[in-house]
Amino acid sequence: MATSGRADDTRPAARAGDREGAAGDPAPGPLDSVLRPVRAGNGFEEALEQILQLLRLGLVPPGERLPSERELSQHLRISRVMLREVLKVLQDQDMVESRRGRYGGTFVLPRTAAPDGSGELRRRIAAVDVEDTLRFREVLEAGAAGLCAEGLTAEAEDRLRGALDATRGARLEDYRRQDTLLHLTLAELSGSRTLAAQYAGVRATLNELLDCIPLLVRNLEHSQQQHAAVVEAVLDRAPDAAREMMREHCGGTAALLRGFLA
Amino acid sequence: MATSGRADDTRPAARAGDREGAAGDPAPGPLDSVLRPVRAGNGFEEALEQILQLLRLGLVPPGERLPSERELSQHLRISRVMLREVLKVLQDQDMVESRRGRYGGTFVLPRTAAPDGSGELRRRIAAVDVEDTLRFREVLEAGAAGLCAEGLTAEAEDRLRGALDATRGARLEDYRRQDTLLHLTLAELSGSRTLAAQYAGVRATLNELLDCIPLLVRNLEHSQQQHAAVVEAVLDRAPDAAREMMREHCGGTAALLRGFLA
DNA sequence: GGCTTAAGGTATGACAGAGAACCATTGCTT
DNA sequence: AAGCAATGGTTCTCTGTCATACCTTAAGCC
Numbered sequence: 252m253a254t255s256g257r258a259d260d261t262r263p264a265a266r267a268g269d270r271e272g273a274a275g276d277p278a279p280g281p282l283d284s285v286l287r288p289v290r291a292g293n294g295f296e297e298a299l300e301q302i303l304q305l306l307r308l309g310l311v312p313p314g315e316r317l318p319s320e321r322e323l324s325q326h327l328r329i330s331r332v333m334l335r336e337v338l339k340v341l342q343d344q345d346m347v348e349s350r351r352g353r354y355g356g357t358f359v360l361p362r363t364a365a366p367d368g369s370g371e372l373r374r375r376i377a378a379v380d381v382e383d384t385l386r387f388r389e390v391l392e393a394g395a396a397g398l399c400a401e402g403l404t405a406e407a408e409d410r411l412r413g414a415l416d417a418t419r420g421a422r423l424e425d426y427r428r429q430d431t432l433l434h435l436t437l438a439e440l441s442g443s444r445t446l447a448a449q450y451a452g453v454r455a456t457l458n459e460l461l462d463c464i465p466l467l468v469r470n471l472e473h474s475q476q477q478h479a480a481v482v483e484a485v486l487d488r489a490p491d492a493a494r495e496m497m498r499e500h501c502g503g504t505a506a507l508l509r510g511f512l513a
Numbered sequence: 514m515a516t517s518g519r520a521d522d523t524r525p526a527a528r529a530g531d532r533e534g535a536a537g538d539p540a541p542g543p544l545d546s547v548l549r550p551v552r553a554g555n556g557f558e559e560a561l562e563q564i565l566q567l568l569r570l571g572l573v574p575p576g577e578r579l580p581s582e583r584e585l586s587q588h589l590r591i592s593r594v595m596l597r598e599v600l601k602v603l604q605d606q607d608m609v610e611s612r613r614g615r616y617g618g619t620f621v622l623p624r625t626a627a628p629d630g631s632g633e634l635r636r637r638i639a640a641v642d643v644e645d646t647l648r649f650r651e652v653l654e655a656g657a658a659g660l661c662a663e664g665l666t667a668e669a670e671d672r673l674r675g676a677l678d679a680t681r682g683a684r685l686e687d688y689r690r691q692d693t694l695l696h697l698t699l700a701e702l703s704g705s706r707t708l709a710a711q712y713a714g715v716r717a718t719l720n721e722l723l724d725c726i727p728l729l730v731r732n733l734e735h736s737q738q739q740h741a742a743v744v745e746a747v748l749d750r751a752p753d754a755a756r757e758m759m760r761e762h763c764g765g766t767a768a769l770l771r772g773f774l775a
Numbered sequence: 776g777g778c779t780t781a782a783g784g785t786a787t788g789a790c791a792g793a794g795a796a797c798c799a800t801t802g803c804t805t
Numbered sequence: 806a807a808g809c810a811a812t813g814g815t816t817c818t819c820t821g822t823c824a825t826a827c828c829t830t831a832a833g834c835c
Contacts, residue, residue, distance in 0.1 A: 286563060286567070286585070286588040286589060287563075287710060293791090294791090294792080295792095301547060301548060301549075304547045305547055305548070308547065310547060319811080319812060319813085320812080320813065320814095321811095321812085321813095323548070326545075326548040326550070327548060327550060328550035329792080329793080330792060330793045330794070331793090331794090332792075332793080332794090332815090332816095333791095333792065333793085335813085335814080335815095338813095349812095349813060349814090350800095350801085350812085350813080351799075351800045351801065351812065351813045351814075352799090352800045352801020352802060352811080352812060352813080353800085353801050353802050353803070353809090353810060353811045353812060354801075354802060354803080354811075354812075355800075355801065355802090355811080355812045355813060356811090356812065356813080357812095357813085380706065380707075382704060382705070383704075383705045383706050383707050383708075384707075386660055386703065386704055386705040386708065387705045387707045387708050387711075389656070389660075390652065390653065390655075390656025390657070390659075390660065390703075390705070390708060391652065391656070393652075393656065394651070394652025394653070394655065394656060395652070397652075398648055398652070441648065441652075442644060442645075442648055443644070443645045443648040443649045443652070444642065444645050445642075445645050445646075445649045445715070446645075446648065446649050446652060448547075448549055449649075449711060451547045452547075453707070455547075494756075555821090556821090556822080557821095557822095581781080581782060581783085582782080582783070582784095583782085591822080591823085592822060592823045592824070593823090593824090594785095594822075594823075594824090595821090595822065595823085597783085597784080597785095611782095611783060611784095612782085612783080612830095612831085613782065613783045613784080613829075613830045613831065614781080614782060614783080614829090614830045614831025614832060615779090615780055615781045615782060615830085615831055615832045615833070616781075616782075616831080616832055616833085617781075617782045617783060617830080617831070617832085618781090618782065618783080619782095619783085
């Protein structure tokens with residue numbers, strides 16, 4: 252370090268704390284809407300979160316195979332090594348199982364009762380801003396329903412009808428999954444990829460919240476009627492009605508959650 | 514590397530292409546709503562994008578000082594070294610200026626005409642999914658307006674009125690900024706942090722698009738009337754009216770953009 | 776005028792993560 | 806039975822990024 256001969260550092264070494272850059276959370280300011288952290292968490296957690304979404308949304312149902320490690324790591328833009336660490340965690344939680352060889356892969360296991368000693372769930376919930384989630388969800392859902400009703404192609408009609416039918420035939424333990432898929436379909440048909448992606452995120456959180464409250468058959472029937480009404484409005488090209496119905500539908504779930512989690 | 518003595522690699526080294534992990538974009542699949550890349554771009558670009566948002570949204574107007582490097586790097590969760598590389602780029606583009614010493618800092622310069630040889634803008638636009646942006650924006654805006662109208666505190670009323678007044682008094686070259694701030698205020702008052710953050714992002718993109726089309730005084734007056742109507746509806750606690758007006762307002766901008774960018 | 780303070784400017788060691796290449800296992804095909 | 810192909814499992818190296826410390830500059834304060 253022979254840059255500049257400054258031999259007389261007479262100051263009483265109290266300057267120890269020059270710790271720039273690091274440290275904890277900075278003071279919140281008015282710019283926080285924009286200045287969110289560039290890399291959420293540590294990359295590892297982010298990846299874990301996304302795989303968990305895949306499972307929570309039921310996009311890969313129990314018994315099915317996840318995309319191969321090579322594919323997943325490419326999609327998530329992380330190294331296979333790190334992806335494998337993520338999968339390792341899920342294996343330890345008995346959520347997935349890996350099989351080697353051709354036609355092997357990582358398979359989703361059926362949900363076990365308490366994933367991790369019940370306390371873990373509560374802690375996660377506490378970390379979620381429930382009000383934020385519910386409000387944001389309503390906005391996205393209503394918006395998606397409206398957009399769908401505005402520009403509906405023949406192919407979209409079919410997908411929508413198919414998704415609705417699937418919820419009708421769903422057995423109790425599969426209802427959450429089919430419900431999710433119906434809403435996800437609406438979001439995708441909105442014509443905004445960003446909307447669909449955001450909805451996927453918020454829905455995963457929502458499902459996690461829903462897992463904390465009882466599943467009421469009474470409520471489920473009501474929900475099913477509302478689904479039908481929303482889809483009908485969309486198929487009728489009635490955006491306002493679709494939005495209104497969807498808002499009502501979301502309001503129901505929201506009220507339930509606010510009640511149980513309050 | 515003495516793990517397993519495999520001395521006879523007789524296969525004709527043609528196996529050169531085992532390139533796992535890396536490579537270009539993976540084939541798109543039905544899971545793309547969820548499996549977005551963990552770390553958008555290379556971290557550097559992401560940070561650049563966010564600082565640019567700060568400028569494009571007018572959250573730090575020309576002549577004002579950005580937060581210090583140490584603060585910014587903490588907010589963005591990147592090292593000061595990397596942040597400085599980002600700022601270096603902006604300095605080279607004559608968008609900001611750094612002054613040393615106490616009460617120094619990084620200052621925003623007034624916008625120069627063509628940021629980078631005009632071709633650069635067009636290229637960016639091509640990379641933006643305009644339809645996605647417009648649709649997503651409308652959904653967020655309408656949703657925010659509705660939520661605001663539903664739960665409006667006295668303090669929120671004041672902020673809203675203030676923001677509206679600011680747009681009234683704005684001169685032409687400052688209008689975009691005040692307009693942005695008004696909408697951003699609505700988003701923040703929606704009670705969903707996520708919504709506000711998402712709006713900030715989409716609005717930055719929108720402003721970039723708007724920079725590509727002429728600013729019509731005629732349209733601006735119309736816009737101003739709509740602002741007043743939206744705010745009035747919100748202050749009247751009329752969610753439906755607020756949503757309706759906002760959708761109309763967004764529709765106007767959308768039509769303009771679709772026309773010019775088609 | 777000299778000290779203090781807050782900002783930008785610079786250098787460096789440590790480490791996380793990506794990338795690439797391997798190995799090992801399995802089931803299908805020939 | 807042999808070979809092939811697709812998957813999970815492992816290990817290596819190298820680059821990018823971070824954290825930390827320090828220097829330099831300039832404005833205000835005593």
